[in-house]
Amino acid sequence: MSVLSMFDLTGEKAIVTGGGQGLGRELALGLAEAGADVAVVQRNLELAQKAAEDIRKLGREAIALRVDVRQPADVENMVTQVKKEFGRIDILVNNAGVSGWIRAEELSFEEWNRVISTNLTGVFLNCKYVGQEMIAQRKGSIVNISSISGFLANHPQEQSHYNASKGGVNTFTKCLAYEWAKHNIRVNAIAPGFVGTPMLKEAGDKMLKEWASLNVQKRIGDPSELKGVVVFLASAAASYITGHVLIADGGYVIW
Numbered sequence: 267m268s269v270l271s272m273f274d275l276t277g278e279k280a281i282v283t284g285g286g287q288g289l290g291r292e293l294a295l296g297l298a299e300a301g302a303d304v305a306v307v308q309r310n311l312e313l314a315q316k317a318a319e320d321i322r323k324l325g326r327e328a329i330a331l332r333v334d335v336r337q338p339a340d341v342e343n344m345v346t347q348v349k350k351e352f353g354r355i356d357i358l359v360n361n362a363g364v365s366g367w368i369r370a371e372e373l374s375f376e377e378w379n380r381v382i383s384t385n386l387t388g389v390f391l392n393c394k395y396v397g398q399e400m401i402a403q404r405k406g407s408i409v410n411i412s413s414i415s416g417f418l419a420n421h422p423q424e425q426s427h428y429n430a431s432k433g434g435v436n437t438f439t440k441c442l443a444y445e446w447a448k449h450n451i452r453v454n455a456i457a458p459g460f461v462g463t464p465m466l467k468e469a470g471d472k473m474l475k476e477w478a479s480l481n482v483q484k485r486i487g488d489p490s491e492l493k494g495v496v497v498f499l500a501s502a503a504a505s506y507i508t509g510h511v512l513i514a515d516g517g518y519v520i521w
């Protein structure tokens with residue numbers, strides 16, 4: 267296999283959660299550019315449909331589905347629908363996520379649950395139900411979108427629930443890599459630093475400048491810079507890599 271053909275995803279069937287905006291949209295387009303047919307799933311159906319249209323313009327097949335990743339019934343239905351249309355699921359990208367800033371002593375039970383149920387339980391549910399299909403077909407590659415927040419305490423903002431959710435994703439990724447290697451399934455994660463998406467831009471210019479100053483490249487990443495990373499981990503180019511959390515952060519965590 268030549269090196270460039272290792273990155274080729276032609277004919278592969280992928281799901282990207284939260285794929286209608288921000289990072290997820292870029293990841294879905296990146297997989298499609300590499301040849302995959304993509305199911306874009308998220309709470310907002312209109313955004314998913316728009317991303318699906320753009321994927322079809324690339325000559326790939328696309329499905330748009332309304333899915334709340336926190337709801338087991340939604341995730342089970344997603345698997346049924348995608349299998350019906352695509353026949354199988356080769357790649358799962360768990361990207362859907364929410365954030366929030368609040369001091370731990372003021373963090374309510376509800377706010378804790380909102381973030382953990384989306385960022386961690388949502389990853390578990392999608393891995394579980396899609397994983398069952400991948401086990402049956404003896405093939406699969408899962409890429410969980412974690413964060414550098416899974417390795418450290420963010421600052422200056424306080425967001426312990428978000429960081430805890432991403433730390434959980436990192437460890438869960440390694441556990442699944444161990445459990446499912448025997449089924450020919452690889453499970454990896456990407457830990458982005460600060461990337462210019464709607465989630466991040468909500469914080470305003472002052473915070474964006476501050477965060478940019480915290481990495482050695484002195485800039486916020488562009489969502490498109492993660493496309494190559496997801497294609498690499500999803501593809502045969504990473505065939506000997508499992509249980510890895512790949513940091514893509516402009517050098518935030520190195521100092």
Ligand SMILES: NC(=O)c1ccc[n+]([C@@H]2O[C@H](COP(=O)([O-])OP(=O)(O)OC[C@H]3O[C@@H](n4cnc5c(N)ncnc54)[C@H](O)[C@@H]3O)[C@@H](O)[C@H]2O)c1
Pocket residue numbers: 283284285286287288289290307308309310333334335336360361362363364384388411412413414457458459460461462463464465466
């Ligand atoms: N932007 C960053 O700097 C950054 C850094 C590190 C990690 N991340 C992670 O990247 C992922 C994408 O973040 P983003 O910056 O693009 O944010 P975003 O808010 O722009 O997009 C998040 C997407 O997830 C979807 N979503 C949220 N809750 C959902 C649910 N319950 N069910 C289905 N879909 C749901 C939203 O509809 C949206 O499409 C998240 O997991 C986030 O934690 C982002």
